[in-house]
Amino acid sequence: MEKPTASGNDTQTPFIFPDVEELFELYANDILRVCNVYLRKRGLAEDAFQDVFVKAITRSETYRGETPIKFWLLQIARNVCKDYLKSAWFTRVGFYEDYAETDTGTSGIPEIADHSRYDDEENRIIDNIDCDSDLMVAVKALPFKYKDVILMRFYLDLSTAEIAEQLGISENTVRSRLFRARKMLSPYMSEGDK
Amino acid sequence: MFKDDLKTELNKLTADEALLNQTRRRILDAQNVSSYSSVANQYVVNRRKISTTFKRHSVLIAALLMGIVGLSVFISILSSGVFEKSASPQAKIADQDVYSANILSTTGTGEAETSLFNYQEDEAKENSNTQNAFSCSSEEPAPEIQIDAGTPIQPSLRNSINIANAEQTVVYTTNLPESSINLTICEYIDSDLDSGTDAVESEPELPIIEIVLSDVANLNEPVLLTSYWIPGQYDSAVIVDDYLYIATLSSIPSSKSSDEMVFRYAIDGLPWQIIEEVISLSDSVQSSVIVSAIHLHDERISSTETNPPCFVAVTGGILDISVDHSEIVVRDISGFGDEDKSAKNVRFRTLPNLERNSP
Numbered sequence: 434m435e436k437p438t439a440s441g442n443d444t445q446t447p448f449i450f451p452d453v454e455e456l457f458e459l460y461a462n463d464i465l466r467v468c469n470v471y472l473r474k475r476g477l478a479e480d481a482f483q484d485v486f487v488k489a490i491t492r493s494e495t496y497r498g499e500t501p502i503k504f505w506l507l508q509i510a511r512n513v514c515k516d517y518l519k520s521a522w523f524t525r526v527g528f529y530e531d532y533a534e535t536d537t538g539t540s541g542i543p544e545i546a547d548h549s550r551y552d553d554e555e556n557r558i559i560d561n562i563d564c565d566s567d568l569m570v571a572v573k574a575l576p577f578k579y580k581d582v583i584l585m586r587f588y589l590d591l592s593t594a595e596i597a598e599q600l601g602i603s604e605n606t607v608r609s610r611l612f613r614a615r616k617m618l619s620p621y622m623s624e625g626d627k
Numbered sequence: 628m629f630k631d632d633l634k635t636e637l638n639k640l641t642a643d644e645a646l647l648n649q650t651r652r653r654i655l656d657a658q659n660v661s662s663y664s665s666v667a668n669q670y671v672v673n674r675r676k677i678s679t680t681f682k683r684h685s686v687l688i689a690a691l692l693m694g695i696v697g698l699s700v701f702i703s704i705l706s707s708g709v710f711e712k713s714a715s716p717q718a719k720i721a722d723q724d725v726y727s728a729n730i731l732s733t734t735g736t737g738e739a740e741t742s743l744f745n746y747q748e749d750e751a752k753e754n755s756n757t758q759n760a761f762s763c764s765s766e767e768p769a770p771e772i773q774i775d776a777g778t779p780i781q782p783s784l785r786n787s788i789n790i791a792n793a794e795q796t797v798v799y800t801t802n803l804p805e806s807s808i809n810l811t812i813c814e815y816i817d818s819d820l821d822s823g824t825d826a827v828e829s830e831p832e833l834p835i836i837e838i839v840l841s842d843v844a845n846l847n848e849p850v851l852l853t854s855y856w857i858p859g860q861y862d863s864a865v866i867v868d869d870y871l872y873i874a875t876l877s878s879i880p881s882s883k884s885s886d887e888m889v890f891r892y893a894i895d896g897l898p899w900q901i902i903e904e905v906i907s908l909s910d911s912v913q914s915s916v917i918v919s920a921i922h923l924h925d926e927r928i929s930s931t932e933t934n935p936p937c938f939v940a941v942t943g944g945i946l947d948i949s950v951d952h953s954e955i956v957v958r959d960i961s962g963f964g965d966e967d968k969s970a971k972n973v974r975f976r977t978l979p980n981l982e983r984n985s986p
Contacts, residue, residue, distance in 0.1 A: 453654055461642040469640055482642065483650045487657045569636045587630045588637055615629075622629045 450493045451502070456486065460503055464510050466588070470580055471514035473573040481517055485510045504599055507589070511581070518577070568621040579614035582607055798836075798861045803923055807844035808852065810871065810923065813837045814861045834860045836875050838921060857919050862948050871921045872955060874948040918948075918955050 451459070464485050469478035488509055489496075496505055565573070572583060581600060585591045593611075597604045615622070681688065799812035816834045838855040859875030866872075949956045956974050 453651060457642070457647055457650075461647065462638075462640075465642045465646070466637045466640050470637070475640070478640075479646050482646065483653050486650050487653050490654045491657045566636055568632055572633065572636075583633075587633050618629070621632075 450496060453486070453490060456489065456502075456506075460506050461486075463503070463589070464506055467507065467510050467584055468514055470569075470573055470584060471511070471577065472517055477517060481510065481513045484513045488513070500599075503589075508599070515577070568618070571618055571621050575614060575617060579610055579617065582610045583614050583618070586611060799864050801866075802843070803866075806924070807842050808923065809841050809843045809849070810866075811839045811841070812861065812864060812873070813839065816860075834858075836861050836873065838871070838873070840923065855919075855921060857917055859917055866923070869922060869924050871919075871923055873917075873919045873921070874955065874957075875917045875919070876948070918957075 461482075465478060465482045468481040468485070469475060472478050472481060485506060489506055496502070572580065575583065582596060585596045585599065586593075591599070593604050593607050596607045600607070793815040796814045796816070797811060798814050800810065802809050814834055814836055836857040836859065838857070840852040840854075842850040842852055844850075857873060857875050862874040862876050864871060864873045948958075
């Protein structure tokens, strides 16, 4: 069986939806990492990971092969993570992203959250704050829409046009978001990257 | 580079085998559930859509609810008025019962007979309606007649009265509650109607009803307790307070009076009377209904009994019979002396334990 790829070439041949093991082999790590960035916690990311694959398998008949499976799974993952973030736990329990989004600087750009506000050592351990590098903490602290473009551009290696198509926004908006996201992450970038 | 740093950081996290196994189990569970709930999912309610619709049309929905509440209040007021009206006939019936008790005590004086013929037609119709309402509002429904043709027919005495060749139909069979007694009612109809005139003189005229009471404690050897015979065609039956009441239609007028039980009767609008009166009143004999009452747990039940312990007959142009747990109503067009020959209801009330004729 021809394995589907992240490119759109697999849509040119008669498509057969891969089984679970193939999906795991090809996309499991990517989906788990994306969920981890979106949700910032390993435990939640694993829950979302399971939901993504359960939905993908049980609703495989809705996949029409118009986009690569990787993008389709990514879209499911984004939706699942958004649902998690809208859930009661997230809406009722404060999280450091809330501080970050409200603390806008003079430029109007949200500043990176100061995770030193985590006074409670127990919470820091639970949230794996200490396990992540400063760069990861900063990426996880980005607002959702900036995470989108950072992950798609620098992790999934999508072009600006592909990102715009996936997110349903214009390329200029994608570039603008990338610019802002990079600016927010600039303290963690080398001089050449800035 | 930032890109490489980010990938390096992200690649530290991998999906371990435990997570994959857990996901596999969840996928299997979901697939099993979805195969069973595929039909149910077609009817999943879109809560968001309902919520939006409710918000948009809240004023309209509120007005609709107000309308429903108003309508229900109006209906309740209307129905309460109807109930108030329907309460009055019951009061009339209560009055009538008191009056009939007085009549019963003065049966021998002839006063009751006088009042029997002096009733007003309008009043008769009104009381007929009220009595119908009374019979409809009885406390508990009468046991339903259950016809089970598959029940084996109990051994009977039919051979002894030379009707073994008649067509036998089980019209009613039941096991009496809290006992091992089985009740079966069979109807015998001449299988060859044309040859009915050739019947031997010793044979009873058909149709005829046989009531068989047998003890079925041992299903292999049921014991015949008794067998009763009633002439006529089976019409209806009901069991009330251990008494079996059977109504049969017959062309033969029977005027045997009760020796064990007093039946009270009333023609439309008239006070209740004892049963002998109605027989004496009927002068235009066309058909008869025999209302038999049999005590199902009578200690005197024995195989030697062949006639019901009591039964009564009404003659006239009988239209139909209804047996309720409180009364037996016979619609009769004989009129009982009424000139317009309109149908009248002859109602029977049984007094199995209250009043008995003196020997």
